[in-house]
Amino acid sequence: MPFTILITGGAGYVGSHTVLELLNAGHDVVCVDNLCNAYIDDNGGLPEALKRVQEITRRKVTFYNVDIRSKSDLEAVFKKHKIDCVGHFAALKAVGESCKYPLQYYQNNITGTNVLLETMAEANVFKFVYSSSATVYGEPQTLPVPETHPTGNCTSPYGKSKYFTEEILKDLCLSDEKWTVISLRYFNPVGAHSSGRIGEDPNGEPNNLMPYISQVAVGRRPLLKVYGNDYPTKDGTGVRDYIHIVDLAEGHVKAFEKLMSKTCKGFVAYNLGTGCGYSVLEMINSFKKASGRDIKYEIAPRRDGDIATCYADPSLAAKELNWTAKRGLKEMCEDTWRWQHMNPHGFAKN
Amino acid sequence: MPFTILITGGAGYVGSHTVLELLNAGHDVVCVDNLCNAYIDDNGGLPEALKRVQEITRRKVTFYNVDIRSKSDLEAVFKKHKIDCVGHFAALKAVGESCKYPLQYYQNNITGTNVLLETMAEANVFKFVYSSSATVYGEPQTLPVPETHPTGNCTSPYGKSKYFTEEILKDLCLSDEKWTVISLRYFNPVGAHSSGRIGEDPNGEPNNLMPYISQVAVGRRPLLKVYGNDYPTKDGTGVRDYIHIVDLAEGHVKAFEKLMSKTCKGFVAYNLGTGCGYSVLEMINSFKKASGRDIKYEIAPRRDGDIATCYADPSLAAKELNWTAKRGLKEMCEDTWRWQHMNPHGFAKN
Numbered sequence: 001m002p003f004t005i006l007i008t009g010g011a012g013y014v015g016s017h018t019v020l021e022l023l024n025a026g027h028d029v030v031c032v033d034n035l036c037n038a039y040i041d042d043n044g045g046l047p048e049a050l051k052r053v054q055e056i057t058r059r060k061v062t063f064y065n066v067d068i069r070s071k072s073d074l075e076a077v078f079k080k081h082k083i084d085c086v087g088h089f090a091a092l093k094a095v096g097e098s099c100k101y102p103l104q105y106y107q108n109n110i111t112g113t114n115v116l117l118e119t120m121a122e123a124n125v126f127k128f129v130y131s132s133s134a135t136v137y138g139e140p141q142t143l144p145v146p147e148t149h150p151t152g153n154c155t156s157p158y159g160k161s162k163y164f165t166e167e168i169l170k171d172l173c174l175s176d177e178k179w180t181v182i183s184l185r186y187f188n189p190v191g192a193h194s195s196g197r198i199g200e201d202p203n204g205e206p207n208n209l210m211p212y213i214s215q216v217a218v219g220r221r222p223l224l225k226v227y228g229n230d231y232p233t234k235d236g237t238g239v240r241d242y243i244h245i246v247d248l249a250e251g252h253v254k255a256f257e258k259l260m261s262k263t264c265k266g267f268v269a270y271n272l273g274t275g276c277g278y279s280v281l282e283m284i285n286s287f288k289k290a291s292g293r294d295i296k297y298e299i300a301p302r303r304d305g306d307i308a309t310c311y312a313d314p315s316l317a318a319k320e321l322n323w324t325a326k327r328g329l330k331e332m333c334e335d336t337w338r339w340q341h342m343n344p345h346g347f348a349k350n
Numbered sequence: 351m352p353f354t355i356l357i358t359g360g361a362g363y364v365g366s367h368t369v370l371e372l373l374n375a376g377h378d379v380v381c382v383d384n385l386c387n388a389y390i391d392d393n394g395g396l397p398e399a400l401k402r403v404q405e406i407t408r409r410k411v412t413f414y415n416v417d418i419r420s421k422s423d424l425e426a427v428f429k430k431h432k433i434d435c436v437g438h439f440a441a442l443k444a445v446g447e448s449c450k451y452p453l454q455y456y457q458n459n460i461t462g463t464n465v466l467l468e469t470m471a472e473a474n475v476f477k478f479v480y481s482s483s484a485t486v487y488g489e490p491q492t493l494p495v496p497e498t499h500p501t502g503n504c505t506s507p508y509g510k511s512k513y514f515t516e517e518i519l520k521d522l523c524l525s526d527e528k529w530t531v532i533s534l535r536y537f538n539p540v541g542a543h544s545s546g547r548i549g550e551d552p553n554g555e556p557n558n559l560m561p562y563i564s565q566v567a568v569g570r571r572p573l574l575k576v577y578g579n580d581y582p583t584k585d586g587t588g589v590r591d592y593i594h595i596v597d598l599a600e601g602h603v604k605a606f607e608k609l610m611s612k613t614c615k616g617f618v619a620y621n622l623g624t625g626c627g628y629s630v631l632e633m634i635n636s637f638k639k640a641s642g643r644d645i646k647y648e649i650a651p652r653r654d655g656d657i658a659t660c661y662a663d664p665s666l667a668a669k670e671l672n673w674t675a676k677r678g679l680k681e682m683c684e685d686t687w688r689w690q691h692m693n694p695h696g697f698a699k700n
Contacts, residue, residue, distance in 0.1 A: 102521035103468055110514075111461040118453055149403050152502055157521045164460075171452035171507045
């Protein structure tokens with residue numbers, strides 16, 4: 001049975017790929033986004049990412065330019081549509097920027113979520129999927145990291161905003177059994193839809209490795225900095241669990257189906273990762289092969305707050321959501337490159 | 351040199367006693383309060399607590415009925431007055447209620463603080479005293495509890511809201527060295543001003559022991575429930591560090607003076623406690639003596655989230671703020687009783 005799902009932050013990287021898979025799975029999607037990190041052409045209307053999602057899926061996306069901190073704007077959306085459940089992707093996500101502008105991060109990510117939850121409760125909607133992050137685990141005490149690993153001890157306001165929000169969601173579920181919340185803890189989403197039509201399109205200098213590599217490969221940036229080659233890892237560079245964005249989006253579809261089933265109660269968190277760790281140098285080499293381009297890099301000092309190694313134990317999602325990541329490193333790099341090569345300047349025309 | 355201090359939540363228990371001591375110390379005070387927990391008579395104007403502060407001090411309090419979540423209302427106050435620093439007391443504070451209505455607590459306590467901090471920054475005011483709580487320590491791992499004790503692991507949304515806000519304040523100070531923040535971690539404030547004219551006046555059933563005892567003593571409630579007599583303490587009942595509200599208020603005066611001095615940088619937290627722990631039964635016995643009344647009580651099961659024992663190491667405030675608590679248990683009970691006896695229904699006339 002199809003659901004009507006409200007997606008916040010639907011014009012973003014994870015949001016747009018998830019909207020695409022939800023539409024393909026037959027669900028109806030209403031998107032809100034404040035467009036703070038999305039391209040929209042001069043004629044207005046849909047953000048470019050969602051226009052392309054419509055082209056690919058041949059289905060309609062309903063879109064509102066709404067900031068979730070504005071309760072009256074959100075209320076209007078809930079009045080206009082009979083929403084069954086909400087997927088909440090709207091958030092600021094740059095770790096470094098969050099250290100510079102912590103209040104902006106806390107207001108967008110925590111207050112924004114609270115306003116959304118208040119509005120949902122008033123509209124009698126109590127089913128919620130949350131975009132969380134492996135950063136809630138802080139520095140892993142065990143590897144792979146299971147969902148039972150302690151959370152907290154986050155080093156950046158970004159990470160804290162994810163951790164605090166999970167705590168708020170737990171408290172909310174304890175306060176009223178009407179609430180059902182699935183928190184999806186993403187490891188490192190990379191890649192793009194196989195059409196090459198949508199992908200990651202960061203504003204300004206990328207914060208994450210993969211878009212940085214691909215912007216160097218396509219010639220938009222001269223050089224990649226690799227932060228630290230003296231970590232206790234196979235080659236000294238940091239090891240992360242990269243997950244293909246389409247796998248991640250499919251994980252969301254499974255989560256929404258679980259959320260709407262009768263077996264789902266209260267707050268539950270799932271890791272979305274592959275369970276495999278790759279080093280920065282492995283990523284660079286794999287991307288070189290996929291793109292046929294050279295990736296110039298230099299070794300720079302470690303960054304504050306970075307950890308050596310992190311990868312998921314994804315077995316709970318396999319068991320309870322019937323989901324596992326299917327796409328390997330080669331596909332991650334090839335799909336990233338297709339997107340980057342077809343859209344050297346992202347969604348903007350030039 | 352006197353300062354102009356904005357006090358949020360100035361009509362509340364800690365707020366009003368602090369306003370009184372700040373005025374006595376020669377500072378100017380501008381108060382805002384949304385009156386959600388304050389008595390105001392039909393003629394409007396000042397909340398009763400602040401009227402009485404004016405009578406006692408023979409000085410003027412400027413008051414605005416403002417909810418700190420309303421940025422435009424706060425901006426108007428900062429435009430009208432040249433504020434030197436802010437003392438932030440406005441918050442919801444009932445542990446049990448916070449478990450029932452977590453979003454209300456997070457919106458009032460976290461979003462409210464964020465809006466206040468944003469407004470301050472825009473008004474070029476960067477000096478802040480925060481009403482924190484010993485609950486940020488969770489269950490103490492060492493006794494007495496020093497400021498270096500780990501924070502977090504709070505069990506209620508109320509406690510988490512205090513902990514999260516401290517983290518936000520730390521991040522803010524790290525992001526911009528213009529900010530100076532003193533977080534005062536209160537242990538258990540009790541008592542009243544020696545005049546008997548102002549004191550604690552909870553809405554409905556009191557959440558804390560002392561106002562409950564005194565309402566039983568004065569005949570407003572039939573019976574006190576003592577939650578648990580099987581804790582590993584001297585008599586089995588919970589042990590806490592009770593601090594006289596006037597000592598606490600004096601601690602704030604010292605904190606503001608430190609805050610405005612050149613020796614204060616970044617974020618710093620101080621315990622405000624006596625360093626002595628008293629059990630529930632000791633409190634009841636002491637209050638019996640002070641009031642000459644019988645206090646009927648019965649033993650009830652432990653409450654979720656309650657801990658056995660907590661008391662402060664107050665030595666850092668002694669060293670750096672030149673402040674120690676001077677008033678003992680007898681004075682705490684006598685002053686509470688004077689207030690309760692002179693005002694059996696609190697600030698309301700009957």
